[in-house]
Amino acid sequence: MVTINDVADAAGVAPSTVSYVLSGKRSISPRTRRVVETAIRKLGYHPHAGARALASNRTNVLALVVPLRADLNVSVVMEFVASAATAAREHDQDLLLVTKNEGPAALQRIASSAIADALMVMDVEVSDSRLPVLVALDRPTVLIGVPDYPAGLSCVDLDFTAAGAACVAHLGDLGHRRVALIGPTPAVYQRGTSYATRFLHGFAEEAKRREIHAITQECTGSYEASHTALDALFTRDPGITGLIVHNEAALPALLSGLRQRNLRVPEDISVVAVCPDSMAGQHATGLTTVAIPAEEIGAQAVEMTMRHLGGHTTPEIRLLSPRLTTRDSTAPPRPEPVS
Numbered sequence: 001m002v003t004i005n006d007v008a009d010a011a012g013v014a015p016s017t018v019s020y021v022l023s024g025k026r027s028i029s030p031r032t033r034r035v036v037e038t039a040i041r042k043l044g045y046h047p048h049a050g051a052r053a054l055a056s057n058r059t060n061v062l063a064l065v066v067p068l069r070a071d072l073n074v075s076v077v078m079e080f081v082a083s084a085a086t087a088a089r090e091h092d093q094d095l096l097l098v099t100k101n102e103g104p105a106a107l108q109r110i111a112s113s114a115i116a117d118a119l120m121v122m123d124v125e126v127s128d129s130r131l132p133v134l135v136a137l138d139r140p141t142v143l144i145g146v147p148d149y150p151a152g153l154s155c156v157d158l159d160f161t162a163a164g165a166a167c168v169a170h171l172g173d174l175g176h177r178r179v180a181l182i183g184p185t186p187a188v189y190q191r192g193t194s195y196a197t198r199f200l201h202g203f204a205e206e207a208k209r210r211e212i213h214a215i216t217q218e219c220t221g222s223y224e225a226s227h228t229a230l231d232a233l234f235t236r237d238p239g240i241t242g243l244i245v246h247n248e249a250a251l252p253a254l255l256s257g258l259r260q261r262n263l264r265v266p267e268d269i270s271v272v273a274v275c276p277d278s279m280a281g282q283h284a285t286g287l288t289t290v291a292i293p294a295e296e297i298g299a300q301a302v303e304m305t306m307r308h309l310g311g312h313t314t315p316e317i318r319l320l321s322p323r324l325t326t327r328d329s330t331a332p333p334r335p336e337p338v339s
Helices: 004-011 015-023 030-043 049-056 074-090 104-113 131-136 160-174 186-190 194-210 223-236 248-260 294-309
Strands: 061-065 094-098 118-121 141-144 154-158 178-182 213-217 242-245 270-275 288-291 317-320
Touching: 004 015, 004 030, 015 030, 061 074, 061 104, 074 094, 074 294, 094 104, 104 118, 104 131, 118 294, 141 294, 154 160, 154 194, 154 294, 160 178, 160 194, 160 242, 160 270, 160 288, 178 194, 178 223, 186 194, 194 213, 213 223, 223 248, 242 248, 248 270, 294 317
Parallel strands: 061 094, 061 118, 118 141, 141 154, 154 317, 178 213, 178 242, 242 270, 270 288
Antiparallel strands: none
16 A cells, blocks of 8 residues: 555655645645655555545545435435435545434534535425524535525525426326326325425416316325325326326336226326436336436535535525426327217
8 A cells, every 4th residue: 555655755755745735734835746746646645534634624525414214215316326426536525325314413423523524415305404403513515405495505406396397387288188196105295305395386386377187196106005096096087188207116006007997108198207317218108207317416416515615605506407308108188089
């Protein structure tokens, strides 16, 4: 393993000079800095994380807080994690994944142990109990999600209100007048999870504006629950011709349930899914989707975090515009039979 002494010998300077170049604690002449940096690159030297933290008061670690609840789609969450980890490495940062559901206690633990320089927080609720703690922490923080009152914290997310409206608008433009939304589990709505409530609001407002008959149904995502949700929808309104699915885990079972009911997609019912693009082509019929841009959101969250670490203190809210891609699962509704 290459040591700081090896770098000092190669550069012809004292080990303390190498340390000062790395930490920036003392002014070093440009020529000496170049010589030391050249030696570092040539030898492939990487400072020990503990020594680096002591020298610079920075750990070069970003914490990503993701409580892994039973009602979260882990595969989609991991797309966010992978994106954030990739972006963090591009900034020479490591990613600490915090998954235990401790609420504010987890945040206090991270701050008091100084194991991370900044926090990125997912699974944000509209009235999130963690916000007062996050505001009080001496750590830059970025929320992946937007609460009703961000309390001066930076946020990034898909514009789920616009996404809900876009799904209804697409079906409405095709001529559908009776649509339904199958959303996440009841617990997601009960917690006031930000993305779900915003999507529901956009769905309802656009349906009202267009005078489209619209109903909603929660779904836990299991095979049995998905079929029960379809039973409930068609019992309430047998004339539904457009279905919006905002529940990635339930999507395969819902499509299977439609087939078992002899409902063809899109001839008998059109389907719009809110999911990562990677899921759109995994089914017999290519799905019209509003993409969840996990890769872009994760990268932007890291970029915003690094801006704060660099001294940019002005909070900002970034809402990514929804991108609806039309595929084979949506079409105009069948003309009603003439009596």
